[in-house]
Amino acid sequence: MSIGRDLTKRRFWAKFSTQTLASIGLFAIFTGITDALFPNFLPPIGPYFLAGIVTVAAIYGLIRAWPRPVEQSYSSPNTEIHIVEGDLFEQDGNIVIGMTNTFDTEIPHIIDERGVQAQLLTRVYRSDRKKLDNALETALESQAFEEKFTVEDRKPGKQVAYPIGTVATIEPSVRKLYFCVAYTKMNSRNEARGTIDGVWRSLNNVWDEARTRGNGDPISIAVVGGGQARISQYFPAQDSIRFIALSYMFSSRREKVSSRLNIVVEKRVADNLDMLELQAFLKSLRPS
Template sequence: MNQALHHDLKRQRFWRHFAVHALSAIGLIAVFAGLYDVFFPDVAGGVGTWLTIATVMLALIYAAWRSWPRPIEEQYETPNVKIRLVRGNILDQDADHLVIGMQTTFDTEPPRIVERTSLQAQFVEKIYGGDTRRLDANLDQALSGATPIGTITKPGKTKVYEVGTVAVLDHAARRIFCVAYSEMDKKNVARSSIENVWRGLDQLWREVTDHANGGTVAVPVIGGGLARLSQILPAQDSIRFIILSFMFACRRERVCEELKIVVQPAQYDRLDRLEIQAFLMSLRAS
């Protein structure tokens, strides 16, 4: 049994669902058994013990089947879109398009400006082979139509763009959406807020609508790490935040065919994944 499954089976939500399904199955079987006894009393009279054992066994099997943790995903009809939660590194995904969080200054240089352990630094290394000059040139081209709202005196880049600005980069056959949802101070310390994350996500979906041409869009958990929002917006809440903003955008206009939320293994193993699946299912009725 892997760690993720063991984690799910320890959750109260699993055992609560298990108990509900088991009792429901026992009740349904009891109703049919009672009806059978009314119409065929001589047949059912001598099998009481075996019927009880069979009823309990069938109920437990049914409850386990209904409650057993499954891949966290949901397909919707209105809007016609699929949302999936996966464990891994976003840079290893085979999605059609990727989302990378950045600051409003779009700094790229590790480790002097950008922490080497951050997703942004990994993006520079893995996608651009550590070539920050080429990435900066691509960002400048992507931002050529955006007007900076000011400047800041600090090491690194000094032009400041509005929160929610998205630089759309072409990389091979896919696009990479670099969304600015955190702000740098004069010491190059990045900070964000829930309002900034929401604005960033709202603008992100608009840009995805305009440039992605459908397909699957992979997005990381937004707000933790260097944005310093993990205490205010932990991974569990951030995932719900992303899902809600995406569903609102999809009801406005078609964004893409599938949203894949990629969660780092350490975070994924701590999630209440059954709760997230329940949250996804709850959006069907809304």
């Protein structure tokens, strides 16, 4: 994470001021007691002593307020949440892939080639769409579909739609699962739409699937709500991260999901986040 960016945030300066003033207050108590007991000790060195107090207090305040990696450990359950600036597909452990409820994979005409869903095809399956489609079909064999598009719908791409929250778990490599979850609804014009309720339901289903099949390994997920979901106008990245973390902790308190959740943020998105506020939020999720 960019430290320079965090130093410009109001939360950093508020914490720095609070810690510095608290430190000065402590020194003031010590000075008052010293002056009462030894009235002739402080006057000769008063200006130097004051400068020293301010310097030490400022250093203490800086240390306490200095930005650190945004992460939080929890004891109940025994898990962690990390907010990571980087590449989703370079994270260790299992990965969550947000998809439409038709599980379409054709790019660029149906699926945005810049999205996570497209990167699953191009980076993990080396653009072998047939292989990815076969893996998804196998994973969905036991899932009940919601509807089928008709000839009159004239929908390009896949014709079967599954309920929001359906999870298709695929394993293109050993000990690395990809939880492909339908969190947006695709219409006949291949326009995907999502809702906050649908995202919440989808996340809960992912945590259930990870609990069952993930072997406790770390899980990584990108910020949801932008792109095809088209809900970023009232569900910005800052809120999306809090939403994901809250959903994960609620589920983990019922039964442990994994050893760690990585919420992975692209640099262009991270530049606009208040990481110190997010750290405070993660801390607030600890049991009281």
